[in-house]
Amino acid sequence: MDFEQIQLDVDDGVATITLNRPDKLNAFTARMMREVIAAFDQTDADDDVRAVIVTGAGRGFCAGADLSSGTDTFDYESRTDDDVTERIPSDGIERIRDGGGLATLRIFESKKPVIGAINGPAVGIGVTMTLPMDIRLASTTAKLGFVFARRGLVPEAASSWFLPRLVGVSQALEWTYTGRVFPAREALDGGLVRSLHEPDDLLPAANELAREIADNTSAVSVTATRALLWRMLGADHPMEAHKIDSRLIWQLGKGADVAEGVASFLEKRPADFPMKASSDMPEVYPWWEDRSFS
Numbered sequence: 001m002d003f004e005q006i007q008l009d010v011d012d013g014v015a016t017i018t019l020n021r022p023d024k025l026n027a028f029t030a031r032m033m034r035e036v037i038a039a040f041d042q043t044d045a046d047d048d049v050r051a052v053i054v055t056g057a058g059r060g061f062c063a064g065a066d067l068s069s070g071t072d073t074f075d076y077e078s079r080t081d082d083d084v085t086e087r088i089p090s091d092g093i094e095r096i097r098d099g100g101g102l103a104t105l106r107i108f109e110s111k112k113p114v115i116g117a118i119n120g121p122a123v124g125i126g127v128t129m130t131l132p133m134d135i136r137l138a139s140t141t142a143k144l145g146f147v148f149a150r151r152g153l154v155p156e157a158a159s160s161w162f163l164p165r166l167v168g169v170s171q172a173l174e175w176t177y178t179g180r181v182f183p184a185r186e187a188l189d190g191g192l193v194r195s196l197h198e199p200d201d202l203l204p205a206a207n208e209l210a211r212e213i214a215d216n217t218s219a220v221s222v223t224a225t226r227a228l229l230w231r232m233l234g235a236d237h238p239m240e241a242h243k244i245d246s247r248l249i250w251q252l253g254k255g256a257d258v259a260e261g262v263a264s265f266l267e268k269r270p271a272d273f274p275m276k277a278s279s280d281m282p283e284v285y286p287w288w289e290d291r292s293f294s
Contacts, residue, residue: 019032045278050214051214058120063123108158114133135194137193138193175190220257251282
């Protein structure tokens with residue numbers, strides 16, 4: 001699809017998705033939702049992409065939902081087919097899925113590691129969309145806020161699942177109960193972001209981290225590892241992880257990437273991993289769709 005509200009750039013194995021409505025602080029719209037989903041479809045399909053960075057154009061990351069519809073912004077009964085929801089008829093019942101959740105769940109399903117470079121205000125969907133990203137870096141000037149209670153809403157975009165797992169339930173409850181906007185330093189202290197950077201240093205830091213992944217690791221290994229760590233958050237016993245990682249070790253252990261990884265180590269040279277995430281994933285992947293592993 002043609003992108004109007006985001007940009008997608010790929011440079012030497014690193015894709016950068018830039019939310020691109022700088023005059024609106026990159027406020028989230030239905031169009032932006034669809035474009036973000038399409039961008040992750042593209043990065044997943046491109047074996048040259050080894051890591052994805054998400055950031056915002058201008059001085060904001062994402063100021064939350066576009067409120068230009070006024071008081072009807074969140075009234076789904078008054079919305080058109082061009083809204084940020086998905087309506088699914090099932091057994092005569094209309095099931096609603098919010099647009100923020102559609103975007104965050106697509107990010108969660110990414111086959112490539114995702115790095116959030118939070119360059120400015122990130123509130124509402126602007127912060128909840130970062131939760132399924134694997135690593136978040138922030139500018140020292142960024143401000144974040146789970147402001148839903150101040151708008152009469154509840155946290156959306158599956159954030160009630162993601163946020164407590166990232167920062168603990170007590171911190172998650174404080175931020176969502178108060179709905180206050182807080183500085184980047186508090187996000188760092190609360191464990192929401194990995195590091196703070198001066199504005200001009202943020203994207204270089206994110207790119208350095210992405211390059212560490214792209215230049216030194218097996219694409220198949222990283223894809224499987226990303227799924228393994230995220231999916232095991234819901235396991236009720238370590239045996240569930242043991243069953244899957246044992247199968248992955250067995251299947252990957254006889255593959256070309258492991259042979260190259262060991263050979264490059266013994267020969268003291270950089271590895272050149274031949275396997276591709278699009279075509280060479282181990283047979284057990286995706287294991288969560290196989291009921292025999294439950």
